[in-house]
Amino acid sequence: MGRRSSAGKVTSLPKGARLYPMSGIATGPTSAGEAQRFGNDGPSAGDGAGRPTGAERGDGAARVPHVIVIGGGFGGLRAAKRLGSQPVHVTVYDRVNYHLFQPLLYQVALASLGASDVSVPIRSVLSKYENIEVVLGEVVDIDVAARRIRLRDGAEDEYDYLIVAAGAKTNYFGHDAWKETAPGLKDLDDAYEIRRRVLLAFEAAERAATPEERERLLTFVVIGGGATGVELAGAIADLSGDILDREFRHLKPGMTRVVLVEMADRILLPFEPKLSESAVEQLRSLGVEVRTGVRVTALDDQGVWFGDELLPAATVLWGAGVAPSPLARALGVPLDRAGRVIVLPDCSIPGHPEVFVIGDMAAFVPEGETKPLPGVSPVAIQQGQFVAETILRDLRGEPRYRFEYVDKGIMATIGRARAVAQLRKLSLSGFLAWLTWAIVHLWYLVGFRNRIIVFLNWIWAYIMSKHGARVIVGPSTFRPNELRAVTEARRAAESRPPAALREELPRSASP
Ligand SMILES: Cc1cc2nc3c(=O)[nH]c(=O)nc-3n(C[C@H](O)[C@H](O)[C@H](O)COP(=O)(O)OP(=O)(O)OC[C@H]3O[C@@H](n4cnc5c(N)ncnc54)[C@H](O)[C@@H]3O)c2cc1C
Secondary structure, three states: OOOEOOOOOEOOOOOOOOEOOOOOOOOOOOOHHHHHHHHHHOOOOOOOOOOOOHHHOEOOOOEOOEEEEEOOOHHHHHHHHHHOOOOOEEEEEEOOOEEEOHHHHHHHHOOOOOHHHOEEEHHHHHOOOOOEEEEEOOEEEEEOOOOEEEEOOOOEEEOOEEEEOOOEEEOOOOOOOHHHHOOOOOOHHHHHHHHHHHHHHHHHHHOOOOHHHHHHHOEEEEEOOOHHHHHHHHHHHHHHHHHHHHHOOOOOHHHOEEEEEEOOOOOOOOOOHHHHHHHHHHHHHOOEEEEEOOOOOEEEOOEEEEOOEEEEOOEEEEOOOEEEOOHHHHOOOOEOOOOOEEOOOOOEEOOEEEEEEOHHHEEOOOOOOOOOOOOOHHHHHHHHHHHHHHHHHHHOOOOOEOOOOOOOOEEEEEOOOEEEEEEOOEEEEOHHHHHHHHHHHHHHOOOHHHHHHHHHHHHHHHHHOOOOOOOOOOOOOOOHHHHHHHHHHHHHHHOOOHHHHHHHOOOOOOO
């Protein structure tokens, strides 16, 4: 990465970075002079929402280029921080007021951590930079010809440079109706919904009228054997092991069935096969069943269908993939099959060197390779840093460089103290991999308070096997018809004579 001198100037560029020829891209701010001119030529009548436009921002005397960043996630936040205290005015738009550390989201879903442990207000992260403004608002359209963005509330804003870093959303691969039955894990709402369903399944199972019903309520199916699916499955197994025995009177950990389903012939495809095998073993040691090479054909109230085969399950979770933000289409440039914006070597889009797309929204194919970079946070962070440096280089009249990704490896955690890690030439599994995972995640977690809280939480959970965040947020009904059925079965059973009740409901009698 470029190092900063005491004056805050970039003194060197990424190791191995190479000049990116700008010939063929004639328009846009490629030099300080041109960039300055964009600011001077910008509109000065405000944006219709009462906010000043790019040309008017700054100290009023010296006009500075206006950089809009869409998204305060991994890529956007890093870009904004790099542009902090630089000769630009930056506006960060996000539809939520917080930066979310998604790698630990599954721990919120499975009640190990609270929402504020994995998120931090974007305003507070950027508050020390006087040249940065943060706006809570969802961007719904981008007019690249007019260099303008539009928010859902109709307000508009104009830019000299645009960094689009709006991330991704859960992808149901054409089965959008499955969303109701199988929530995905992408934001805090999803995490709370998963937590609600899992904890309510335990509650409903405690009151189940028949063993069959209890079995169905205690069966959790996770669809998708990528890192998210593996993490969810391991964490459900951990949670049930920790609380069922101790806190429920009619349930035992062995009654829980967690099934991880993957269409490919192995889980964790980006990892080398021996680590996939190790992950399967580690999951099995937690009691998780792993089914590979199976295709889900339908989901309904009964459970998961594989053709004619039904796997009865009350709780189904979706960890099968993500699709880029729909904002990608607004740019009007070619997208790849997954819907990501195909970007140039400097992360800009064809014909618009002033527009950059980074992170999960971008399809960046490294030179000499055929596959785009994966949707992981280091890619977004490094691209965020790179495009900010590129803008600063433009402003100094220096040439642009190609983005070069430094791949430090991939990791996936499995329950409380297991993981697999592929770090360049080093492959780790088990506790050592988990320790590496834990240190890396604490390091990258934004906010000092969050690091301390999460660290203490992990120690507490490790020693005491406690899940401190078991608060159900949202309606306390499992699913409307589900709870009705449980209640009706219970009432029918209770209306019978005590002897029959004892026989039919051995586990639901009062202690
Ligand atoms: C459950 C889960 C676990 C993961 N685990 C890992 C892991 O262990 N390691 C790893 O490297 N990667 C992991 N990832 C992937 C990683 O989180 C992403 O690759 C990374 O977040 C991408 O960064 P980004 O900046 O492109 O998008 P994000 O970080 O997703 O940020 C996008 C931001 O844009 C905002 N936004 C979206 N649309 C709009 C709009 N229209 N207007 C305004 N704002 C908008 C969002 O609110 C969000 O703040 C995980 C992802 C998930 C979902």
